Amino acid sequence: MLTILLSILLLITNHQEFNKKGDIMKFELVKLPYETSxxxxxxxxxxxxxxxxxxxxxxxxxxxxxxIGTKFENEDLETIVKxxxxxxxxxxxxxxxxxxxxxxxxxxxxxxxxxxxxxxIDATWGSFENFQKEFEAAGVGLFGSGWVWLAKDKDGxxxxxxxxxxxxxxxxxxxxxxxxxxxxxxxxxDYQNRRADHLKELWKIVDxxxxxxxx
Ligand SMILES: [Fe+2]
Numbered sequence: 431m432l433t434i435l436l437s438i439l440l441l442i443t444n445h446q447e448f449n450k451k452g453d454i455m456k457f458e459l460v461k462l463p464y465e466t467s468x469x470x471x472x473x474x475x476x477x478x479x480x481x482x483x484x485x486x487x488x489x490x491x492x493x494x495x496x497x498i499g500t501k502f503e504n505e506d507l508e509t510i511v512k513x514x515x516x517x518x519x520x521x522x523x524x525x526x527x528x529x530x531x532x533x534x535x536x537x538x539x540x541x542x543x544x545x546x547x548x549x550x551i552d553a554t555w556g557s558f559e560n561f562q563k564e565f566e567a568a569g570v571g572l573f574g575s576g577w578v579w580l581a582k583d584k585d586g587x588x589x590x591x592x593x594x595x596x597x598x599x600x601x602x603x604x605x606x607x608x609x610x611x612x613x614x615x616x617x618x619x620d621y622q623n624r625r626a627d628h629l630k631e632l633w634k635i636v637d638x639x640x641x642x643x644x645x
Contacts, residue, residue: 449494456497457490457507459483460529468537472631474620485615486528493521511600523596527577530609530644536637543638546586547607547645554588561590566629568592569612578629580608582645607644608636 447455462482467475493510496518497503502510507529510522542558543551555561561580569578572592579591581599588607591599599606610632617628 447491449491449498451498455490455494456503457493457525459487459490460532462532464535464537469535469635471620472635473535473617477616477619480619481611481616482528482532486525486532489521489524489528493518493525496521508600511598520596523598526598526600527596527609527611530606531611534608534637534640535635536640537635539635539637540633541638543642543645545642547638547642550582550586550588550645562633565590565610566626569610569629570626572612575613578610578612579604579606581606586645605644608641 447458449455459482462478466478466482469478473481497505497510500518502514502518502522505513507522507526510518511526514522542548548558551558551561555564565578565580568590569592572578572594574594576592576594577597579593579599580588581591581602581604582588583604589604591602591604593599598609610629612625612629617625621628621631
């Protein structure tokens with residue numbers, strides 16, 4: 431029994447990462463709810479491995495190091511995004527953005543939203559198909575790197591918001607519901623310059639059950 435407990439403890443210790451101060455890292459890399467190859471061909475295994483394992487891990491590491499000794503050291507992620515600027519904002523924003531992004535997909539995804547979210551989308555855009563068109567157009571029309579979001583306000587009113595770089599709707603007092611990453615690192619290996627094609631394909635893997643819960 432003791433041997434098993436010691437083995438488990440060793441396993442946990444080995445998996446912990448430390449910041450530059452030597453403390454256990456406050457923010458951790460979000461766990462994928464699917465295998466890295468599960469979203470192919472919409473998103474390839476190689477893209478997931480780089481995007482999640484390298485790009486997001488770097489944002490997490492940077493954030494953990496940047497907050498040392500600042501007023502953000504003991505704050506939660508959303509508060510940091512709302513109140514910070516500069517490097518702390520860029521890295522916390524990207525951690526929040528990617529946490530939402532990677533947990534909204536499933537190999538069994540696709541189809542349409544249901545329930546209240548479906549009703550709200552129909553009421554705002556007339557149909558799910560119209561919403562998809564406007565969402566894709568917003569993503570294609572965003573110059574440079576950034577995100578396109580479906581967000582809701584305090585009354586549940588929906589809107590599509592475009593955010594440059596690390597932006598997230600929480601800075602506008604909105605709740606992010608669904609986010610497509612339009613940074614080239616999210617699609618370039620699989621789609622090269624064809625951002626529009628990539629956005630169109632993403633609908634096939636959206637996990638509407640996970641997205642519905644955010645609404
Ligand atoms: Fe990204």
